[in-house]
Structure formats: C-alpha cells, structure tokens
Amino acid sequence: MESKTRPHVVIIGAGFGGLNAAQELHAAEADVTLIDKRNYHLFQPLLYQVATAGVQPGDIAYPVRTILRKQKNLDFRMTRATGVDVDKRLVLTRAGDIPYDYLIVAVGGSTNFFGLDSVAANGFGLKDIEDAVGLRNQILSMVERAMQEPDPDLRRAMLTFVVVGGGPTGVESAGALSELVRLVLVKDYPRLNIKEVRIILLEASAHLLAAMPERLQDITYHTLLAKMVEVRFCATVTDFDGEKVTLRGDEVIPARTLIWAAGVQAASFAATSGLALGSMRRIIVNQFLQVPEHPEIFVIGDAAHFEQDGRPLPMIAPVANQGAVIAAQNIRNILQGQPLRPFLYKDPGILATIGRNAAVAKMGNMEFQGFFAWILWLGIHVLRLVGFRNRLMVLLNWAWEYFFYERGVRAIMPNIEKQIKS
Numbered sequence: 001m002e003s004k005t006r007p008h009v010v011i012i013g014a015g016f017g018g019l020n021a022a023q024e025l026h027a028a029e030a031d032v033t034l035i036d037k038r039n040y041h042l043f044q045p046l047l048y049q050v051a052t053a054g055v056q057p058g059d060i061a062y063p064v065r066t067i068l069r070k071q072k073n074l075d076f077r078m079t080r081a082t083g084v085d086v087d088k089r090l091v092l093t094r095a096g097d098i099p100y101d102y103l104i105v106a107v108g109g110s111t112n113f114f115g116l117d118s119v120a121a122n123g124f125g126l127k128d129i130e131d132a133v134g135l136r137n138q139i140l141s142m143v144e145r146a147m148q149e150p151d152p153d154l155r156r157a158m159l160t161f162v163v164v165g166g167g168p169t170g171v172e173s174a175g176a177l178s179e180l181v182r183l184v185l186v187k188d189y190p191r192l193n194i195k196e197v198r199i200i201l202l203e204a205s206a207h208l209l210a211a212m213p214e215r216l217q218d219i220t221y222h223t224l225l226a227k228m229v230e231v232r233f234c235a236t237v238t239d240f241d242g243e244k245v246t247l248r249g250d251e252v253i254p255a256r257t258l259i260w261a262a263g264v265q266a267a268s269f270a271a272t273s274g275l276a277l278g279s280m281r282r283i284i285v286n287q288f289l290q291v292p293e294h295p296e297i298f299v300i301g302d303a304a305h306f307e308q309d310g311r312p313l314p315m316i317a318p319v320a321n322q323g324a325v326i327a328a329q330n331i332r333n334i335l336q337g338q339p340l341r342p343f344l345y346k347d348p349g350i351l352a353t354i355g356r357n358a359a360v361a362k363m364g365n366m367e368f369q370g371f372f373a374w375i376l377w378l379g380i381h382v383l384r385l386v387g388f389r390n391r392l393m394v395l396l397n398w399a400w401e402y403f404f405y406e407r408g409v410r411a412i413m414p415n416i417e418k419q420i421k422s
C-alpha cells in the first residue's frame with residue numbers, strides 16, 4: 001500500500017482525534033498509517049453507563065478496520081507506540097519502527113491520580129472498557145456481599161460508593177449509580193435496605209460542573225440531592241486503602257468503592273516522546289498544532305497543550321475533533337504548497353446528564369435544564385456514536401430502561417481480557 005513516491009502520514013491513536021484526522025486525509029496525495037494499541041474506537045463519554053450496567057461494552061466500541069475499510073490510502077496497525085525518533089523520523093512501536101514524513105500524535109488522555117498511589121491502587125478510574133467492566137463488577141459484587149453480611153458497619157461500608165470529582169464524569173456517574181441502586185437493584189434484592197446505601201460525591205472546590213453557569217450548578221446540586229446523592233464540597237481525598245476513604249483533615253468515610261473522576265492527563269506516550277510538555281503532561285504545540293521544533297509533527301486532542309485566550313483548551317471530544325480537521329488540512333496544505341491554517345477552537349457548548357429526565361446544557365448564551373436538556377444530551381450522544389448498530393443498541397437499551405426501569409447488563413463477569421503483549 002505504501003508507495004515510495006507518496007509522502008507517508010502516520011497517526012498514533014484511533015480515538016476521536018486520530019480517527020477524524022484519518023478520515024480527513026482520505027483524498028490526500030499521501031499514504032496514511034493509523035496505529036492504535038486496541039482494534040476499536042471507544043466512545044468514552046458513555047463509559048460510566050457501562051460501569052452502571054446501562055449499556056454493553058460492545059455498544060460503545062467499534063472496530064477501526066470496519067470504520068475505515070473503504071479508505072484506500074489507509075493502513076491500520078494494532079500495536080502500541082512506545083516512542084518517536086524525531087531525527088530519523090520513526091515511530092517506535094512494539095511491532096517495529098514505522099517511518100513517517102508527517103506524524104499526528106492523537107494518543108488521548110489517562111487518569112491522573114495526582115500522585116495518590118493508594119487511590120490508584122485501590123480505587124477505580126474510568127478511562128477504558130477494562131476500568132468500566134471492573135467497576136461494574138465491583139458495584140454488583142458489593143451489593144451481593146452486603147446481602148450476606150451480618151455486621152451492620154461492614155454492610156454499610158460495602159454499600160457506600162464514593163465518587164471523587166464534581167465534573168461531568170463524576171456527576172453523571174453519581175446520578176447513574178444512584179438510579180441503578182434505587183430504581184433497579186432494589187427489585188432484585190428485596191432485603192436491600194435503601195437507607196444503608198450511600199452515594200457520596202466529593203468535590204475539592206466549592207462548585208460542581210465548574211464550566212457551567214452558577215444557576216445550572218445549583219440545579220445540578222439539587223437534582224443530585226433529590227436522587228439521594230450526598231454532595232460534599234471542599235472535600236479532598238488523601239488516601240483510600242480499599243476499606244476507608246480519608247479526607248484532608250483526617251475525616252474517614254468507611255467505603256469499599258471509590259470512583260476517581262477527579263483528573264486527567266495526557267496518555268503515557270506523551271511523557272515518553274521526548275517532546276516538550278505543558279500542563280497535565282500534554283505536548284506543547286503552536287498555533288498550527290505543530291510541535292514548534294518539529295513542524296512535521298502535529299499533536300491534537302487530549303495529548304496537545306494548546307492555549308487559547310491565555311488558557312490551555314479542555315480535554316474534551318470537540319477539541320479533538322476540531323483539531324483533527326485543522327491538522328489534516330495543514331498536512332494537505334504543506335503537500336500542496338499552501339499556507340497553514342491556525343487552529344481556533346469554537347466551543348459548541350457543554351452538557352451533563354444527572355440521570356433520568358435530568359440534564360443541564362449551555363450552548364452559547366442559551367441555558368437548558370431538565371427534560372429538554374436530557375433529550376438534547378441523549379440525541380447528541382447517540383448521533384456521535386460510531387456505527388448504526390451501536391446507535392440502535394444504545395437507543396434500545398435506554399428506551400428499555402426508561403419504560404421498564406430495568407438495566408440489561410447486571411452480570412458479574414470475570415475479567416477475561418488478557419494483557420496483549422504486542
């Protein structure tokens with residue numbers, strides 16, 4: 001597929017940014033190689049629904065080869081990129097070195113535990129399918145074990161679920177978890193005393209959903225309270241040993257489950273790339289999304305530190321999607337001898353759902369809440385999912401849950417994923 005005369009573009013990562021960039025290059029006079037350590041594109045915004053038994057893992061993952069099978073100038077390789085030799089222009093991978101003329105780094109992010117080793121060891125992040133299935137197993141196992149536990153203190157600890165981080169992922173996880181227990185599991189466990197169940201959302205600052213206007217933050221807070229989620233502000237976790245969560249000031253919350261939704265950083269590849277790093281170990285790029293010392297390397301999405309209005313852009317999907325379009329266009333422009341186009345992020349708005357019939361949204365100057373915002377959230381997420389089958393399956397799951405107060409995926413599965421050594 002790779003001809004000797006055509007330039008070779010290598011893209012690392014088939015997430016939102018990498019996939020989009022590959023598609024944008026479909027008509028380029030170049031050969032494109034897309035690398036990812038897994039063979040599927042993952043729709044991360046619905047990971048919390050996998051963790052709370054709302055949708056199946058397969059409903060939010062789609063094979064990269066299937067998505068791109070019609071793209072003639074593209075080759076996909078499933079392998080992990082381990083580094084880059086900028087002098088020789090080689091991407092180093094577990095399957096050997098891959099030469100490039102132009103490189104797009106789109107490796108995304110990873111959970112940032114801010115150096116809290118005990119939390120990383122005993123808590124649950126929410127960044128990939130393994131995290132989500134592991135968390136689902138934990139939640140369901142804790143309820144099973146609690147039903148057989150005669151000691152009330154131990155039982156309450158098993159039924160206490162602490163979510164850390166009041167951003168969209170924390171809010172959505174806490175709301176979904178509360179509904180899983182209150183609306184669904186109570187039917188499976190007639191002996192479950194709902195008063196013994198605690199879902200606690202801890203936020204280090206004084207606000208939920210920092211990017212939302214104050215009015216929507218208040219609505220979010222009150223909606224969570226109505227769903228029996230305890231929200232604690234100015235609460236900073238310092239330790240979690242698997243049996244109790246310790247907060248700054250030495251307050252202790254007995255709990256067996258801690259969900260960490262309090263931080264992200266660029267994926268480890270960024271740190272091993274040898275390129276200059278900015279905040280959250282993201283690779284610093286210029287206005288054209290190029291690494292300043294290596295203009296043949298572009299970085300997009302969660303892996304890029306790009307400043308606009310004096311602040312780095314947030315690590316969200318629209319930033320990755322829009323960056324992909326500009327990076328691909330700039331590579332095409334270089335190939336055609338055209339001037340480069342600077343990246344200017346246009347904020348399409350932010351949304352967060354708090355559960356059934358409840359969401360908040362801000363789009364431009366408009367603010368939405370309640371049922372309408374929830375429908376907006378559902379529609380946008382279904383449309384953004386890759387693949388008609390996945391859209392249909394997610395819609396069916398949601399409709400089933402909405403009308404019958406049921407969730408279909410409540411099996412405790414052994415983690416059968418073996419570590420792939422590629």
Ligand SMILES: Cc1cc2nc3c(=O)[nH]c(=O)nc-3n(C[C@H](O)[C@H](O)[C@H](O)COP(=O)(O)OP(=O)(O)OC[C@H]3O[C@@H](n4cnc5c(N)ncnc54)[C@H](O)[C@@H]3O)c2cc1C
Pocket residue numbers: 012013014015016017018035036037038040041042044045046047048079080081082106107108109126127168169267268269300301302303315316317318320
């Ligand atoms: C739980 C959760 C909820 C979220 N909710 C929202 C939301 O509601 N709205 C929103 O806009 N954003 C949301 N986000 C953020 C959004 O998912 C990210 O901003 C977006 O995925 C970034 O796109 P990306 O292309 O930079 O990286 P990703 O989509 O993360 O893709 C990176 C790809 O690179 C691959 N990769 C990583 N390292 C290597 C390597 N060394 N070698 C080979 N391949 C590698 C990965 O396998 C992955 O496929 C959420 C994220 C999470 C985790």
